[in-house]
Amino acid sequence: MGVALRPLLAEYKETPGWEGLGGVAAVDAFNALYQFLSGIRQADGAPLMDGEGRITSHLSGLLFRNANLIEKNITPVYVFDGKPPAFKSSTLAKRREVREHAADSWEKALKEGDEESARKYAMASSKVDAFVIDSAKELLSALGIAWVQAPEEGEAQSSYMAQQGDVTYAVSQDYDSLLFGAPELVRNITVSGKKRFRGKVLSVYPERLNLEAVLTGLSLTREELVQTALLIGTDYNSGVPGVGPKTAVKIVREGTFYDRIGESENAADPDQLIHYFLDPPVETSYNIENRSPDPDRVIDLLCGKHGFTQERVEAGLERFGAKKGQATLDAWF
DNA sequence: CGAGCTCA
DNA sequence: TGAGCTCGG
The missing domain is CATH 3.40.50.1010 (5'-nuclease)
Structure with missing residues (x-):
């Protein structure tokens, strides 16, 4: 993780x-x-x-x-x-x-x-x-x-x-x-x-x-930070035995990443992993606009379907309208 | 984890 | 931004 x-x-x-x-x-x-x-x-x-x-x-x-x-x-x-x-x-x-x-x-x-x-x-x-x-x-x-x-x-x-x-x-x-x-x-x-x-x-x-x-601060480019991580080990590779954070930075700064990464037991191609970190697959079209909560729907789901106490859910819901320094919006109650 | 209470 | 506890579903 x-x-x-x-x-x-x-x-x-x-x-x-x-x-x-x-x-x-x-x-x-x-x-x-x-x-x-x-x-x-x-x-x-x-x-x-x-x-x-x-x-x-x-x-x-x-x-x-x-x-x-x-x-x-x-x-x-x-x-x-x-x-x-x-x-x-x-x-x-x-x-x-x-x-x-x-x-x-x-x-x-x-x-x-x-x-x-x-x-x-x-x-x-x-x-x-x-x-x-x-x-x-x-x-x-x-x-x-x-x-x-x-x-x-x-x-x-x-x-x-x-x-x-x-x-x-x-x-x-x-x-x-x-x-x-x-x-x-x-x-x-x-x-x-x-x-x-x-x-x-x-x-x-x-x-x-x-x-x-x-x-x-570390005097590294982002690609070099990725190389450092790969030497230590990530979710995608196991890292080089005996290499911790300090040694990893040293190796990358010395420019010997490709000499050392081969000592990893992992078979993955280091360039493939570097590329994955630098240019991963992403969705470029997304809608991230938030709306007001739909209290009836929330209560149906939490109380009706999953047995939550209505008072508790309502107490939580009320806080969604109340931004700091702003009057409570209770229009939807 | 987070709410809500009690005691401080 | 107190510490400590119980409870939630």
């Missing part, structure tokens, strides 16, 4: 605060949905479900997160992955294996009455499946929030839209958007601002990475 560039990028991250993040955000839908599925769970690890056993954690997450974004003058546009490129298959197979093993461990922990482990394994067993994707699109449409179907990688699509100036920045926890050329990437765009880490509670702030600042 993403690229292990973190150590190289740490010193370029800014924390603009919410005021500095107003604009149109291209949100990595897979990334957001995975966060909701893994995070919105009960103590024993069970996700929220409707009366028919369908998962609803992501629907709750989408309703309230989008309410928050809109209140902060951020207009979200969700970007969904299409068909993964062939060279991603081993990463996807590995994720599947990890997920299925976690599901077994979850069941086992439950039998042993170990709730803490159960929850941990349950989180790792999360799967963004067709139902999750379709129901998310349905809810977004009812909420009047635009979404875009990418032909292949969503992060490539978001990056294209940001390069075109149609969105202000890409939102994802992963760093791949920078490789795909997004001028700005925003991470940690959550509201709670709290995260448990090794037993301690840390504050988490939205952080922004500017591609130009990263490239200038």
